[in-house]
Amino acid sequence: MHMGMQSRQRANTWGRGFLTGALILIFLVLSGGQPANALPAFARKYGLRCSACHESWPMLNFFGQKFKDNGYQLMNERDAPIWQNPSYWPVTFRIIPIWHRVSTGKVAVDQGSGITRVTTNGFDLSGLDFHTGGTLEKNFSFYVLPSSDATASFHFETVMARLDNLFGSPWLNLKLGKFELDNLLSEKRILTLTGNGGIYQLYHFMPVGSGNIFGQIGDNQLGLELMGHSFNDRTRYSAALLSSTDGSVGLPYGSAYTGFFTFSQAFDVGRLGVSRVGAYAMIGEAPTFYLTSGGTPLGGTGVSNKSFHREGFVGQFYFGQHFDLQVVTQHGWDNAWFGQGYGDPIDTAGAPNNLPGTTLPVGAQAPSWNGILFEPHYVYSPQLIFIGRYETISMSQQANGPQSAAPSPSNLGNISTYTVGFRYNPFMTSRAGFAWHNEYNWLHQDGTGPLINSSSSNINSSELLMGFDFDF
Amino acid sequence: MNNMKPVHFSSAILGFILAAGFAGIRAQDVPDVGPHPPQPAKHTESHIGNITGHSANARMDYRRYCAGCHGDLGDGQGENTPWLDPKPRNFTLATFKCRSTPTGTLPTDEDLFNTIGRGLTNSNMPIWNTFTRQQRADLVAYIKTFSPRWEKEKAGEPIKVPAEPPITIESISHGKALFTKLECWKCHGPQGKGDGPSAATLTDSQDNPIRPYNFAAGKDDSRFKCGSNNEDIYKIFMTGVDGTPMPSFADTIQPNDAWDLVHFLRTLQVNRRSRENDVLRSAGGRIPPYVEKPSDAPPANPPGSGAAGGGN
Numbered sequence: 107m108h109m110g111m112q113s114r115q116r117a118n119t120w121g122r123g124f125l126t127g128a129l130i131l132i133f134l135v136l137s138g139g140q141p142a143n144a145l146p147a148f149a150r151k152y153g154l155r156c157s158a159c160h161e162s163w164p165m166l167n168f169f170g171q172k173f174k175d176n177g178y179q180l181m182n183e184r185d186a187p188i189w190q191n192p193s194y195w196p197v198t199f200r201i202i203p204i205w206h207r208v209s210t211g212k213v214a215v216d217q218g219s220g221i222t223r224v225t226t227n228g229f230d231l232s233g234l235d236f237h238t239g240g241t242l243e244k245n246f247s248f249y250v251l252p253s254s255d256a257t258a259s260f261h262f263e264t265v266m267a268r269l270d271n272l273f274g275s276p277w278l279n280l281k282l283g284k285f286e287l288d289n290l291l292s293e294k295r296i297l298t299l300t301g302n303g304g305i306y307q308l309y310h311f312m313p314v315g316s317g318n319i320f321g322q323i324g325d326n327q328l329g330l331e332l333m334g335h336s337f338n339d340r341t342r343y344s345a346a347l348l349s350s351t352d353g354s355v356g357l358p359y360g361s362a363y364t365g366f367f368t369f370s371q372a373f374d375v376g377r378l379g380v381s382r383v384g385a386y387a388m389i390g391e392a393p394t395f396y397l398t399s400g401g402t403p404l405g406g407t408g409v410s411n412k413s414f415h416r417e418g419f420v421g422q423f424y425f426g427q428h429f430d431l432q433v434v435t436q437h438g439w440d441n442a443w444f445g446q447g448y449g450d451p452i453d454t455a456g457a458p459n460n461l462p463g464t465t466l467p468v469g470a471q472a473p474s475w476n477g478i479l480f481e482p483h484y485v486y487s488p489q490l491i492f493i494g495r496y497e498t499i500s501m502s503q504q505a506n507g508p509q510s511a512a513p514s515p516s517n518l519g520n521i522s523t524y525t526v527g528f529r530y531n532p533f534m535t536s537r538a539g540f541a542w543h544n545e546y547n548w549l550h551q552d553g554t555g556p557l558i559n560s561s562s563s564n565i566n567s568s569e570l571l572m573g574f575d576f577d578f
Numbered sequence: 579m580n581n582m583k584p585v586h587f588s589s590a591i592l593g594f595i596l597a598a599g600f601a602g603i604r605a606q607d608v609p610d611v612g613p614h615p616p617q618p619a620k621h622t623e624s625h626i627g628n629i630t631g632h633s634a635n636a637r638m639d640y641r642r643y644c645a646g647c648h649g650d651l652g653d654g655q656g657e658n659t660p661w662l663d664p665k666p667r668n669f670t671l672a673t674f675k676c677r678s679t680p681t682g683t684l685p686t687d688e689d690l691f692n693t694i695g696r697g698l699t700n701s702n703m704p705i706w707n708t709f710t711r712q713q714r715a716d717l718v719a720y721i722k723t724f725s726p727r728w729e730k731e732k733a734g735e736p737i738k739v740p741a742e743p744p745i746t747i748e749s750i751s752h753g754k755a756l757f758t759k760l761e762c763w764k765c766h767g768p769q770g771k772g773d774g775p776s777a778a779t780l781t782d783s784q785d786n787p788i789r790p791y792n793f794a795a796g797k798d799d800s801r802f803k804c805g806s807n808n809e810d811i812y813k814i815f816m817t818g819v820d821g822t823p824m825p826s827f828a829d830t831i832q833p834n835d836a837w838d839l840v841h842f843l844r845t846l847q848v849n850r851r852s853r854e855n856d857v858l859r860s861a862g863g864r865i866p867p868y869v870e871k872p873s874d875a876p877p878a879n880p881p882g883s884g885a886a887g888g889g890n
Contacts, residue, residue, distance in 0.1 A: 377712050
């Protein structure tokens with residue numbers, strides 16, 4: 107046993123040295139990197155550097171947000187594709203080879219004490235994204251994004267067409283298809299890549315045991331969006347009508363709808379830059395009862411809709427050219443039926459079905475929670491950005507209240523997570539994007555680990571990731 | 579974190595911090611990471627209303643937004659320049675198209691400020707109205723560091739723009755006569771479509787091909803190179819578009835003549851709603867022949883249609 111510990115310590119020491127050396131070596135190699143011969147779609151169309159639209163690719167700055175809001179147009183005479191060279195090819199590919207070390211605590215196993223930490227590391231791949239978008243004609247824009255997982259299993263992440271500047275007004279833009287919700291702090295343009303740090307927990311949070319998959323504002327959704335903005339994009343609004351399917355195609359649930367609404371206003375703050383504050387709300391309903399055949403729920407038959415909502419504030423605060431802070435808050439609420447696991451028996455085996463005559467258990471109540479995320483950035487230059495994030499979500503009311511047969515601890519499912527990282531772009535042109543990405547994420551969740559001494563335990567997970575994030 | 583072995587955690591954090599710190603150190607040494615454009619030896623200011631712009635504050639914005647076309651040295655030789663038409667402005671020459679000042683003089687700070695916020699139509703210069711006013715003022719100051727002219731010369735005095743006279747069919751008719759007499763049509767074409775007989779031969783002061791403005795293109799949102807309202811067109815006549823073949827007519831025509839020309843040019847924008855087109859429609863859609871009055875004596879030295887403009 108003692109020898110085993112020594113051996114592990116030697117291995118850890120060696121591993122630490124190897125890790126540090128490898129990171130430094132890779133950086134040295136990258137410092138002498140040459141521009142790749144590749145063509146990101148928008149930058150090459152307009153002859154602008156990536157940095158013109160991105161604070162750090164892929165996160166947009168205000169100019170990039172305005173470009174997007176205008177339907178991927180600069181609003182000049184050359185927006186229509188007829189003005190492009192016939193060989194213009196509006197496609198960008200993005201994939202990220204990585205090395206990462208993932209550590210998950212309190213995994214139930216058959217061996218030993220039955221609970222152990224699982225830590226593994228190695229080289230890996232992200233999925234592949236085919237971004238294709240732009241204009242079909244002046245004021246007709248589109249975006250199609252077939253996206254794969256790391257095994258090349260594809261789905262359509264985004265498919266949308268948009269009528270821009272209806273009646274010549276930037277206040278009227280109509281989008282139809284599957285698209286990212288109008289989140290100012292875009293998860294699709296997130297600067298971090300780890301499993302837990304590469305998403306915003308707030309955008310996907312579900313109370314423990316919840317069956318409501320439909321309230322995830324970070325998932326692309328199917329629907330119709332009316333969006334508008336002032337000429338300089340300082341004032342923005344959007345209102346979307348979505349199918350309550352969490353973006354799944356084929357009408358797999360029922361005929362329920364969800365609304366997503368945003369409003370924001372930006373302010374000139376002199377030398378500090380342009381700061382923006384806004385609010386969002388998602389208000390929807392989704393089915394809890396499905397017809398069955400042989401006991402199996404049938405897709406598309408969902409009724410007995412129950413409601414849910416999410417709302418919060420967004421702040422994008424800039425403090426000069428080098429430092430900014432992004433803030434998002436959220437208050438979430440689900441109907442008590444969702445809290446008991448009703449909502450998605452189609453995809454979740456064993457999920458309950460609200461058959462006629464079903465009643466809620468004693469003590470069942472509507473789960474609700476509050477959360478906030480802070481994401482500061484230090485932009486040393488357009489080529490080097492340091493990223494940090496702290497997110498915390500705290501339940502304010504559990505689904506199983508004090509009157510329940512098995513009341514939930516007040517902190518069950520609470521999440522805290524930290525992420526730090528940096529992205530270095532060895533070159534900056536209008537032809538391709540390349541970032542050497544380094545990131546560390548740590549996540550803690552209360553009460554979701556295995557039972558230890560008859561009480562639930564907490565889980566800590568961490569991930570260290572290094573990768574080459576490139577598009578062309 | 580309690581369940582994470584300290585050695586794992588510390589090795590991860592140590593590796594990360596070392597790499598990050600090393601990146602930061604390297605960032606200061608590698609010129610490709612820091613703000614590219616050299617810090618100008620002389621600090622320059624701009625003054626826009628009550629805002630003072632400082633060149634030192636604009637280095638990063640210039641690199642992020644401008645240098646790809648205008649070049650790190652402001653010489654118009656950014657990496658995108660070979661593919662752009664027209665070519666980006668060469669700030670080292672301090673010759674600017676859009677000015678409120680007489681031809682050959684430096685523009686005011688406000689002229690440059692407005693150009694950044696307005697963008698330049700028929701070019702790759704976007705509308706940079708997402709900047710704060712302070713950012714734009716800082717960029718104006720930064721642009722002025724590229725040429726020694728700004729140290730030796732003062733900006734020109736903005737021209738006076740008299741009040742616009744009423745839009746009448748007579749005014750439009752006189753404008754049309756001037757359009758012919760001044761040979762505007764040689765470049766801009768008889769219908770203002772930019773297809774005059776000289777159009778294909780035009781070059782700017784850097785010998786790059788340049789196309790005359792096509793008035794007939796565009797609809798209600800059509801813009802001119804240096805603005806979109808009637809006063810902006812007036813200024814284009816009277817100050818010229820320096821660095822291009824479009825000369826100044828300040829010494830050639832009277833202010834009222836310039837306004838008549840403005841009114842006529844608006845009617846060439848056939849797809850744009852305008853008061854001028856309303857007047858023309860009310861007059862039956864035809865511009866009557868202009869009957870010359872004694873006061874309309876022809877100019878002594880009509881400008882050549884293809885002559886280079888002011889600038890340097």
